[in-house]
Amino acid sequence: MVRDGAADRHVYRRDVDLFLKDGRIAEITPAGARPPQANEPVLDGAGLLALPGLVNIHSHPSTEPGYRGVREDHGVPEQQMTGLIERLQAFRLGEEGRAAAAEMAYAEMLRAGTTTACDVTVPFDGWLETMVRSGMRFYAAPTFASARWGMSAPQTVTWKWDEAGGIAAFDKAKTVMAEAEAHNSGRLDAMVFPAQIDTVTPELFAAGRRLADETGRPFSTHIGQSVVEVREMIRRHGVTPVQWAAAQALLKPGTVLAHCILLDEHPQIAWHTRKDLDLIADAGAAVAHCPQPFARYGLAMDHVGRYRARGVTVGLGTDCAPHNLIEEMRLAIVAGRLMSEDIASLDTGGAFEAATIGGAKALGRDDIGVLAPGALADIVLVDLAYPLMQPARDPLRSFVFHAADRAVRTVLVNGEVVLKDGAPVHLDPAGAMERLAEAQMRMLKDSEKHDYAGRPAEQIAPLSLPLSSG
Ligand SMILES: [Zn+2]
Structure with missing residues (x-):
């Protein structure tokens, strides 16, 4: 291709x-x-399909693998199903667990053909080094926020403000971004990332925006990701989160909005205005579409084909685990069709474009996401002989709908082989697996300390089947 x-x-x-x-x-x-x-x-590329490396414009490698087995069925009905806030106030993965999670996530990414990823996290020791060691290309996106979510009841979310803490986190993020860009691997860039539209003061948003403008770095935040957030922003400002962001001059080319699921027109919001999508499109901002975590809550973008038809640049991300952009492509297609009741909402070619050229455009680049002379040599080699690829009449459809990561054999970044015979060359996911399992046990044990109601993990997120003692 x-x-x-x-x-x-x-x-x-x-x-x-x-x-x-x-x-x-x-x-x-x-x-x-x-x-x-x-x-x-x-x-030797005989029998192989060469694809451009996938571009993941929104991910949380250092936390999401730690929620494996915890968050898939977890949600709060009183918060229109989202489990986001309850989970974050109850479950906190320690630093060692986060390093292990990142190592596992980077391996997942490579196995599923991702060569560039935006890694969104509170920075921790060893983070940049692990990114570099993976051999992948990254945008380090150290987050900063002025408030932390809490709860006082299932239907009541609280915002604990600490403005000085937000400024300190911004300073730390500035240092980490500069370190990333100065790294001699040449594979690290930086992204300015105020954490969520509802947890950052207008002043700190403005400071972040200014920094992005001065440095030319992409600018991103979480926005339109829960009904709770949208209602709170309307309560505070009288307008939707997107309208508020537009009024603060946060939206422009180089802005990546994660996730813009809940715009004013979305059936779960049904706000009286009809202008969020126009504001995003007219500003030239991009959307990081991550269908998986929302679909698990019974929620989807309405609908991805409409966003694209309106001229919004849509890229894809993996907001949760697994870090498999191929599965996100498939779900983006299916969810788009379900929401629109129209097979034309998104097709295989469109989803692949979003996962490559769309992500590259969102980041302001034309040298990744394509196989063309002059482009960076970020290449994924897929085994056409793998049974789920056959018959390979339309290899991209075989790949997206059938074989997915199972047929990925080799991945190159900057022309260097970083995944060989399906295994990451420089990472040790097996070692990381053990460290993560221990860290997850500690995280679950500590939920009684952090949770607003002091509940054990088994009560917040019960096992999918009861554990029989017989
Ligand atoms: Zn996210």
């Missing part, structure tokens, strides 16, 4: 050779047109 000339779209092309130089694609020629020179390393 290669880029169609200068057009912003992918096309299939059979029997080609890709020549790489200095971490980039130098040339794409008909197979055998120019033999490799002596000493030129050759990777």
Whole structure:
């Protein structure tokens, strides 16, 4: 699959050779047109489909694997099903667990063909080093917030404000972003990330926006992700979160809005205005669409095809585990069709475009997400002979709807092999797995200390089946 000339779209092309130089694609020629020179390393691509590496514009690698087995069925009916707030106030993964979670998540990403990811987290020791070691390309997005969510009852969310703490977190984020960009791997960039639209003061939002403008870094925040958040913003400001963000001049090209599920027109909001989508589109802001966590609450964007048709740049992310952008593509397609009752809402080509060119555009780049001369050599090789890829009449459909990560064999970033025979070259997910399991046990045990009602984890998030003593 290669880029169609200068057009912003992918096309299939059979029997080609890709020549790489200095971490980039130098040339794409008909197979055998120019033999490799002596000493030129050759990777045999016979029987393989070459795809551009996927671009994940929103993820939480250092926490989400820690919620495996905890959050899939967890939600609060009184908060229109979201489990986001209850989970974050009760379950806190320690630093060691977060490092292990990140290592596991990066391995998940590589196995599923992601080569660039925006990693959104409160920074911790060793974070940048683990990103570098993975061999992937990253945007480090250290978050900062002026308030922390709490609860006083299932139907009552609280915001505990600490403005000085927010400023300190912003200072720390500035240091970490500069460290990331200065790293000599050349694979780390930075993203300015005030944590949530409802937890950051207008002043701190403005400071973050200014920093992004001055540095040219992408700017992002969580917005339109729960009914609770939308109602609270309307209570505070009389307008929806998107309208407030627009009034604060936060929306512009280079802004990535995660997740914009709950716009004014969404059936669960049904606010009287009809202008959120226009504001996003007219400002040239992008949306990080992460259908998985919302679908698990019974909630979906309404609908992804409409956002794209209105001209909004839509990229994809994995807001929860697994960090599998192929599964997100499939769910984006299916959820879009369910919400619109229209098969045209999103098709396979459109979803793949969102997972590659859409994400790249959201980050203001044209050198990733495509296979074209001059682009970075971030390449995913998929085994066409894998049974779920066959018959490979339309290999992209086989990949997205059938085989997914199971057929990914090799991943290159900057022309270097970072996934070989389906295994990450530089990461140790097996070791990380043990550390994460222990950290998750501690996190669950400590829920009684943190939870507003002092409940044990088994009560907040019961097992899917009861544990029989017989
Ligand atoms: Zn998120």
